[in-house]
Amino acid sequence: MRNAEGFKSSSSLTEADIKKKKRNTLIVRTIIWILLIIAAGICLMPFYSMIITSSHANSEIARKLLLVPGDHFFDNYNRLVDVVPIWRGFLNSLFITIISTILGLYFSALSGYGFSKYQFKGNSLLFAAVLATMMVPGQLGIIGFFRLVNEMGMLNTYWPLILPSISNAFALFFFKQVADNTVPQAMLESGRIDGARELAIFHKIGLPLMAPSLATMGIFQFIGKWNEFLQPMILIFDTELQTLPVLIASVRSQFNVDYGAQYVGIVISIIPIMIVFAIFSKQIIGNVMAGAVKE
Amino acid sequence: MFKNKINKNPHGYYFIAPFFISFFVFGLGPILYSFYLSFTDWSGFNQPSFVGFANYERLLGDALFFKSIGNTLIIWIFSIIPQLTIALTLALVLHEKFIRGRHLFHAIFYFPNIITPITLGVMFALMFDWQTGSINKLLEAVGAISEPIYWLNDVWLSRIIVAGVMMFQNFGFNMLVFLAGLQAIPHDLYEAAEIDGASKFQTAIRITLPLMRPVLIFTLITSVIGGLQIFDAPLMIGKGPNDSTLTMIMNLYEAAFIRYDYGYGATIAYGAFVVIAIATVITFLIPGVRKKKEA
Numbered sequence: 362m363r364n365a366e367g368f369k370s371s372s373s374l375t376e377a378d379i380k381k382k383k384r385n386t387l388i389v390r391t392i393i394w395i396l397l398i399i400a401a402g403i404c405l406m407p408f409y410s411m412i413i414t415s416s417h418a419n420s421e422i423a424r425k426l427l428l429v430p431g432d433h434f435f436d437n438y439n440r441l442v443d444v445v446p447i448w449r450g451f452l453n454s455l456f457i458t459i460i461s462t463i464l465g466l467y468f469s470a471l472s473g474y475g476f477s478k479y480q481f482k483g484n485s486l487l488f489a490a491v492l493a494t495m496m497v498p499g500q501l502g503i504i505g506f507f508r509l510v511n512e513m514g515m516l517n518t519y520w521p522l523i524l525p526s527i528s529n530a531f532a533l534f535f536f537k538q539v540a541d542n543t544v545p546q547a548m549l550e551s552g553r554i555d556g557a558r559e560l561a562i563f564h565k566i567g568l569p570l571m572a573p574s575l576a577t578m579g580i581f582q583f584i585g586k587w588n589e590f591l592q593p594m595i596l597i598f599d600t601e602l603q604t605l606p607v608l609i610a611s612v613r614s615q616f617n618v619d620y621g622a623q624y625v626g627i628v629i630s631i632i633p634i635m636i637v638f639a640i641f642s643k644q645i646i647g648n649v650m651a652g653a654v655k656e
Numbered sequence: 657m658f659k660n661k662i663n664k665n666p667h668g669y670y671f672i673a674p675f676f677i678s679f680f681v682f683g684l685g686p687i688l689y690s691f692y693l694s695f696t697d698w699s700g701f702n703q704p705s706f707v708g709f710a711n712y713e714r715l716l717g718d719a720l721f722f723k724s725i726g727n728t729l730i731i732w733i734f735s736i737i738p739q740l741t742i743a744l745t746l747a748l749v750l751h752e753k754f755i756r757g758r759h760l761f762h763a764i765f766y767f768p769n770i771i772t773p774i775t776l777g778v779m780f781a782l783m784f785d786w787q788t789g790s791i792n793k794l795l796e797a798v799g800a801i802s803e804p805i806y807w808l809n810d811v812w813l814s815r816i817i818v819a820g821v822m823m824f825q826n827f828g829f830n831m832l833v834f835l836a837g838l839q840a841i842p843h844d845l846y847e848a849a850e851i852d853g854a855s856k857f858q859t860a861i862r863i864t865l866p867l868m869r870p871v872l873i874f875t876l877i878t879s880v881i882g883g884l885q886i887f888d889a890p891l892m893i894g895k896g897p898n899d900s901t902l903t904m905i906m907n908l909y910e911a912a913f914i915r916y917d918y919g920y921g922a923t924i925a926y927g928a929f930v931v932i933a934i935a936t937v938i939t940f941l942i943p944g945v946r947k948k949k950e951a
Contacts, residue, residue: 379831389867390754397749401764407779408767410790414782426793461868468674477670484668487676494683496884496936500905501929503924505689506682508698521682528679559667588772590888606774606888610721613778613892620788630775638770642763646832649766653836 408631414625422620429478437621444615447629449601450608457522457593457604458586464583465526469617473536474567476551476623479535488537500591507595517598526586532578537653540567577648694922704919711923721924723899724907725931727815731890731903732883734819735826740875744826747834762835766828773825777892779937780821783809814896821889830875837871838864880939884932904928 414422417431441447476488510521552562566624593604600608612626638645693709696704715721746765750758768776783789784807792804808814841864849859889904895902902910908928912921 393665393749393752393756395763397746397755400746401761404764404768404824404828407783410783411779412833414790423788425796426790448742468678472672472675479668479671481668487672491679494679496881496933497687497879498929498932500885500887500908501925502683502686502688502690504693504918504925505686505691508693508918509681509689523898525682527677527702528683530679533675537660551842559670563671575862584770588774588888589911590772590774606772609772609774609778610892613781620785621784623782627779627943634770635767635923638763638767642766643759646759646762646766647769649829649832650836650839653833654840 441622454605461526477540608616698919735822739823743830773888777889813898
């Protein structure tokens with residue numbers, strides 16, 4: 362297309378005009394480029410500031426703007442980990458998040474496939490009911506949830522954090538669409554003729570065909586679960602069992618004048634995410650955009 | 657014939673059963689139970705005792721509840737307008753072919769979205785701390801202010817800071833959604849416009865925006881439901897002077913899990929649900945939203 366444009370222009374404009382136009386485009390593009398770089402800098406600045414400030418003593422943090430690393434990181438770090446088991450919280454969060462994501466993906470794919478491939482009685486009614494729950498705010502049932510968990514004797518355990526992942530309406534909706542589009546009925550029929558059982562057909566034919574979408578939904582479920590805060594805060598009492606976000610929140614109240622320790626807490630919660638994101642950012646962003654189109 | 661026989665069998669129910677069991681136990685059950693609890697007096701230690709509409713009468717006369725609605729709406733508007741403007745601008749710019757290192761920009765702008773809201777809340781609280789925060793230190797260093805500003809003790813500044821956290825967290829995600837929408841627009845439309853001699857601005861107004869409308873509307877609706885439930889980040893920043901940054905869900909949390917007034921907490925949850933439902937309906941009533949959604 363660029364050639365065609367150039368050809369068309371040269372027929373109606375003089376050489377000087379073209380040069381001027383080209384120069385103007387170049388100037389505009391350079392300005393846009395510089396603005397983009399500034400915007401990216403502003404976006405990263407808070408994270409940079411956290412990392413730098415975490416390596417200074419409290420007296421310095423209170424005194425001046427800090428732009429270069431200091432040498433008090435381990436002093437701050439030791440004060441923090443003496444009181445708050447932050448790495449334990451990290452592992453707890455990782456455990457809950459991984460188990461929840463796997464369970465959530467498997468059962469959402471299973472039920473999405475079920476809705477897509479079986480015309481049982483009440484199919485569309487039940488599906489509409491699931492869609493309706495997507496409009497209901499997540500915190501509506503929190504008080505009843507708390508009491509039911511208490512009655513079932515599951516307070517201070519991971520069950521009420523993990524098991525609800527099985528019924529994620531958004532994931533079910535997503536996987537029904539995926540099954541509609543990627544799993545042809547004919548392949549299932551051939552599996553049936555070979556005498557395979559229905560669940561085996563799902564495992565051997567359905568699930569592998571849906572696999573690329575598992576990654577997309579997996580990223581959403583992982584981030585959502587990793588960030589969960591209200592549920593663990595009200596359901597878990599033991600500091601040793603607590604998740605990272607709740608521990609970060611407790612650092613804020615326990616170290617309210619010890620800023621150095623608070624900064625270290627923030628840095629610990631950011632750095633691992635930053636490393637994972639630096640390695641997988643292409644895949645993560647690609648999947649987020651793929652998910653956005655399917656919505 | 658064969659297909660029908662297979663599809664009528666009950667396998668479909670087995671596939672969706674785990675989802676619905678979990679959904680009834682951890683989703684719908686607690687929501688209905690909360691509705692019952694909203695008519696009771698329950699402090700967590702006694703058995704809930706039925707009190708009729710007393711909690712709802714109290715809610716309608718509760719100035720703090722109405723204040724929390726106002727706060728939430730103000731914070732939402734302050735966050736959603738710049739958020740969508742920045743996201744759309746960045747998406748339009750990054751969609752241009754001449755941008756180099758596009759993936760790096762995607763990654764940088766999306767990065768805040770995968771950081772835990774609690775962490776971002778503490779980050780902003782630390783940055784805007786009036787004695788030790790880097791924002792005041794920066795403004796003092798460049799000579800913009802001589803006395804530190806007490807950001808979080810000002811009604812409007814504290815609301816703007818909470819809105820700023822929400823914006824910082826979400827603009828990158830919305831940018832990716834918009835970029836996915838832009839990539840779905842067929843190239844030949846732009847080529848046709850270019851041949852017809854349309855300017856960049858005309859192309860944006862006549863082609864890009866109309867075709868992006870369903871994406872914009874989807875984003876707006878989900879942001880109403882999500883944005884009115886904000887809790888984690890504002891909790892870390894605090895209630896502000898005179899509860900000026902107390903959001904609806906923070907109010908629910910404090911009533912139930914700080915003051916142990918669980919029955920009334922459930923009532924607040926249903927009050928907040930009504931507010932969010934009304935806001936969602938109003939969004940649908942904005943001229944053009946419904947019509948374009950169907951198209």
